[in-house]
Amino acid sequence: MSSIDDIKSRVDIVDLATEAGVKLRRSGRSYTGFCPFHSNTRTPAFVVWPETGTWRCFGECNEGGDIFKFVMKREGVDFKEALRRLADKAGVQLEEFTPRQQEQREANDHLRALLEEALTFYRGHLLGTPAGKPALHYLVEKRKLTSQTIETFGLGYAPQGWDNALKHFTAKGYSTKDLSDAGLLTERTSGEASGSSHQSAYYDRFRHRIMFPIRDAEGRMTGFGARILDPDDIPKFLNSPETPVFTKGHLLYGLDRARKPVRAADQAVIVEGYLDVIALHQAGYENVVSPMGTALTEEQLRLLKRFSRRIVLALDPDAAGQKAILRGLDAARASLDREEELRFDAHGLLRHEARLQADLRVARLPDGLDPDEIVQQEPEEWARLIAAAKPIVEHVMDTLLADGADSPKVKADIARQMLPLIDDLATPVERDSYRQMLARRLKVDERSLVSGQPSGARPVRRGRGRVQESVATAGPPPGPVVAVSNPARRIGAALLAILLKYPELLPKLDRTLQESSLSALTAADFEYTDHQAILQLVRRAQEQDAAETPHYVLENLDGQFRELYEELASQKLDTTQADKLQAELFRQVVQVRAVALTESINQLRFMQEDAQQRGESVTGYQDLVLEHVRSLNYLDQARKKSSAYRKG
Numbered sequence: 001m002s003s004i005d006d007i008k009s010r011v012d013i014v015d016l017a018t019e020a021g022v023k024l025r026r027s028g029r030s031y032t033g034f035c036p037f038h039s040n041t042r043t044p045a046f047v048v049w050p051e052t053g054t055w056r057c058f059g060e061c062n063e064g065g066d067i068f069k070f071v072m073k074r075e076g077v078d079f080k081e082a083l084r085r086l087a088d089k090a091g092v093q094l095e096e097f098t099p100r101q102q103e104q105r106e107a108n109d110h111l112r113a114l115l116e117e118a119l120t121f122y123r124g125h126l127l128g129t130p131a132g133k134p135a136l137h138y139l140v141e142k143r144k145l146t147s148q149t150i151e152t153f154g155l156g157y158a159p160q161g162w163d164n165a166l167k168h169f170t171a172k173g174y175s176t177k178d179l180s181d182a183g184l185l186t187e188r189t190s191g192e193a194s195g196s197s198h199q200s201a202y203y204d205r206f207r208h209r210i211m212f213p214i215r216d217a218e219g220r221m222t223g224f225g226a227r228i229l230d231p232d233d234i235p236k237f238l239n240s241p242e243t244p245v246f247t248k249g250h251l252l253y254g255l256d257r258a259r260k261p262v263r264a265a266d267q268a269v270i271v272e273g274y275l276d277v278i279a280l281h282q283a284g285y286e287n288v289v290s291p292m293g294t295a296l297t298e299e300q301l302r303l304l305k306r307f308s309r310r311i312v313l314a315l316d317p318d319a320a321g322q323k324a325i326l327r328g329l330d331a332a333r334a335s336l337d338r339e340e341e342l343r344f345d346a347h348g349l350l351r352h353e354a355r356l357q358a359d360l361r362v363a364r365l366p367d368g369l370d371p372d373e374i375v376q377q378e379p380e381e382w383a384r385l386i387a388a389a390k391p392i393v394e395h396v397m398d399t400l401l402a403d404g405a406d407s408p409k410v411k412a413d414i415a416r417q418m419l420p421l422i423d424d425l426a427t428p429v430e431r432d433s434y435r436q437m438l439a440r441r442l443k444v445d446e447r448s449l450v451s452g453q454p455s456g457a458r459p460v461r462r463g464r465g466r467v468q469e470s471v472a473t474a475g476p477p478p479g480p481v482v483a484v485s486n487p488a489r490r491i492g493a494a495l496l497a498i499l500l501k502y503p504e505l506l507p508k509l510d511r512t513l514q515e516s517s518l519s520a521l522t523a524a525d526f527e528y529t530d531h532q533a534i535l536q537l538v539r540r541a542q543e544q545d546a547a548e549t550p551h552y553v554l555e556n557l558d559g560q561f562r563e564l565y566e567e568l569a570s571q572k573l574d575t576t577q578a579d580k581l582q583a584e585l586f587r588q589v590v591q592v593r594a595v596a597l598t599e600s601i602n603q604l605r606f607m608q609e610d611a612q613q614r615g616e617s618v619t620g621y622q623d624l625v626l627e628h629v630r631s632l633n634y635l636d637q638a639r640k641k642s643s644a645y646r647k648g
């Protein structure tokens, strides 16, 4: 249990309110009294629910929350202070959270400092030793890199031998653990021969290779990519292993230098190799990055999209390679739902494109030429190729039709591959246009191209209808209805889980809400202080561009919310429905508001009856009920009108 949950379970909201001087009277499952936050009127409009540990003022404040919010409002303190006071009261020892985070941060800084030193070490071997001559020769003569470029990208050479880096850095006071954590060493498996007499358990990971330092978008060292010099060595490319600072799928090579040019050009170009990135930068095309020799991940596209939504993939010119990608299409489709890292396939890319609202295009490079060869021959040719990039569906169509489509069997085969892609397009206009284009190019009647699963009639999961119904039938069941399972908390968590994963949906959600004449998502939509804090951080994350939203939230999050964060971040989202997430978010906001209003109405009616039985005035409650019913009706109208809601 987190400290927060621990405190929540130990501090009774009824006690808390009573101690604050509120005279509470039990009525059903709730307690009512005069609000401590606004000057008293005739009607007791302050309610606390011991079961959920929450409170609400239906009067002037029209506000509520949990125990933390109560103390924050009552004492005028921030969350940290409220937490400290309530922990004291509950006798809960607050786990010192910041030191742990601080420790991790310091450990990472230590690794980065070591990696910076490693860069210097490898560069020294490239430029200043006889052993580095062949590597330098390769870069300058074969790859035509200038010494300025070599310096700018910090290229280096890892010397032959098992323990050069090991000895060098151990002498400088680094431990083998440091070196291993930074990914510079590899652990020896038993039985392996050692090159040195004193059988160390570790040896240099990088040996006789050209070294490419890899930095994150902020320019911090994260690791290395390494390329062979001896054609017989394997593997051709070797990266740092996954370390606390190096996660392949979250990094793009060259982005630290490309981010500004990408923004300036409002376009990013993805190529496949480190040397291609370097050659293109040298030729003046600085908006270029590459993945780390692995499949392009959505995380990488998301990272890039912070700087531009227009992204061009400059693909492997090897036509066979492209066919292989296309052949993998069906396999990729089938595995898509299970794999976290999506493959470099057209279907996956289309999904990314729709989900990220990006504009993904594919540039076809001339057969047999790498990007660096193209710019060496004629730098302007690169600009022309990129300008001619085509949308993914068109590119796939071109590739499949490259060998012609004369026989009915080949036509059917191509249609079978193309139609699912077309169905995946975001808008009906695109779907129609490409179906027409396909019919034209296959020389078949468009009507014959009706896919098995028409795009408009894809199966939609139902089953979240319960609260929708409660919007329509808001009539009050007897007694206050405050579900112990707490739907508000559940829906709040679901909302945040989506927003943490797809933060770019937040402004769209706000817009959709406003288009439906509803207010944007605010902290008030969440009943619990921890949920509110996370929403506020997601909002703040969007006002900066130094860090990815989840990272930003995590770094700025009060340590006590960490468990909640991890719980939210690890929630499995149904990615098959990812393009529907926007509608889903809208639905959830409406739902959470409807639940809150319905509960309020029930509570107020209950209080009204209670007052009536005691012969007290009920006009205050009647007005409040009316007001809430009006809001609920309004919400219901807006929901019905909204196309975003219907679409889902």
Ligand SMILES: [Zn+2]
Binding pocket: 035, 036, 037, 038, 057, 058, 059, 060, 061, 062
């Ligand atoms: Zn009040």
